[in-house]
Amino acid sequence: MVDDRHFFPPYEAAALVSQQLERDSPSAIATLTLLSGRLDVQTMRQLNRRVEVDGEDVKRVGSDELRALGLVGGKQPTPGARSSVQRSSFWSYLWDRRATIFSLTMRHLLLVAIALAAAVIVAVPLGLGLERARRVAEPAIGTLGVLQTIPSIALLAFMIPLLGVGVTPALIALWLYALYPIARGTYSGVRDADPDAVAAAEALGTTPRQRLLWVRLPLAAPVIMAGIRTAAVITVGAATLAAFIGAGGLGEPIVAGLALADTRMILSGALPAAVLALAVDGLLAVVEGLIAPAHRRRRLWERHDRLTSPGSASG
Incomplete structure (x- = not known):
């Protein structure tokens, strides 16, 4: 379904931070700015599906996406992450x-x-x-x-x-x-x-x-x-x-x-x-x-x- 009448607002990630976070962790602000232009509509829908439909934890979904974008280190994303979803076939999904x-x-x-x-x-x-x-x-x-x-x-x-x-x-x-x-x-x-x-x-x-x-x-x-x-x-x-x-x-x-x-x-x-x-x-x-x-x-x-x-x- 295409929102040709623009009923729904576009997904645009915006960092909402307090002044205390900016004082205590200046590097966090710089990290958040790296998300600019990185989360498109399809990606947000997939993330929402994992939380709302599959019942996954919000923190886990968020960390998986950050790893998929290469913004944080550590272990590879879980099998439900976006990169794995894109690689998996329809039959493996079934x-x-x-x-x-x-x-x-x-x-x-x-x-x-x-x-x-x-x-x-x-x-x-x-x-x-x-x-x-x-x-x-x-x-x-x-x-x-x-x-x-x-x-x-x-x-x-x-x-x-x-x-x-x-x-x-x-x-x-x-x-x-x-x-x-x-x-x-x-x-x-x-x-x-x-x-x-x-x-x-x-x-x-x-x-x-x-x-x-x-x-x-x-x-x-x-x-x-x-x-x-x-x-x-x-x-x-x-x-x-x-x-x-x-x-x-x-x-x-x-x-x-x-x-x-x-x-x-x-x-x-x-x-x-x-x-x-x-x-x-x-x-x-x-x-x-x-x-x-x-x-x-x-x-x-x-x-x-x-x-x-x-x-x-x-x-």
């Missing part, structure tokens, strides 16, 4: 913060799991109920779809006056975002189940409940799982913004990195979030394949065998 990133990932995953589970518990029965009341189905699902048009950050901000900040408003916002894909998938899957299979079950004398549980719901399972997969990916992405209201997760380094203009810190939250979204989607894809009807799995395996057979390769 490795050094692996414990923190793992903790944030687990918290992020917990937020997603709770919100997604709550959405499944509500949206699947809702979709089944709407299939039996088709007159109100489309208006009801359309109302849920309106929530998808609200920007995530706006919905989270709307929760603050109602529920304050923290985990609870974040979970409710994520839950609202996850409802629509699951409800839509459930309703469409059950409604569009193979009519021949449903008619055959009806001819055998099954009740509507039996046809739902034994025929229509199993046939709709892949469509329902597709909705859950979509909701999961949306929730993983939206959960990064939950850090803005104090819910934690992988959004924390993103928010802090934006404030400090630290690209590595931003990526330390964004990349794990992207990997997590892919991992969750892949896991749910496996589950989708396992719960697919047997005849569909058989067709998929037959197609796989045809594509991988030697004859198909030569053709």
Whole structure:
């Protein structure tokens, strides 16, 4: 973010000393003047990050910077000092913060799991109920779809006056975002189940409940799982913004990195979030394949065998 309107004052080091210091240690004044023009904006942001985000001692950070500038002697700067930070690669930065990133990932995953589970518990029965009341189905699902048009950050901000900040408003916002894909998938899957299979079950004398549980719901399972997969990916992405209201997760380094203009810190939250979204989607894809009807799995395996057979390769 560039301060093109010059809202924030520039970082300019100025020595504020008392007359007593000038009398007792004249050399200290000369030393302080050596800092003139040596501390730029990027350097100050890095120093502030070490104190405010990493929790390092102010004296240690200051002494490290003085050593990095060559103004004092003694031992080399600690690994967190500016010179070492500049030399270190992004991957070593991630490795050094692996414990923190793992903790944030687990918290992020917990937020997603709770919100997604709550959405499944509500949206699947809702979709089944709407299939039996088709007159109100489309208006009801359309109302849920309106929530998808609200920007995530706006919905989270709307929760603050109602529920304050923290985990609870974040979970409710994520839950609202996850409802629509699951409800839509459930309703469409059950409604569009193979009519021949449903008619055959009806001819055998099954009740509507039996046809739902034994025929229509199993046939709709892949469509329902597709909705859950979509909701999961949306929730993983939206959960990064939950850090803005104090819910934690992988959004924390993103928010802090934006404030400090630290690209590595931003990526330390964004990349794990992207990997997590892919991992969750892949896991749910496996589950989708396992719960697919047997005849569909058989067709998929037959197609796989045809594509991988030697004859198909030569053709």
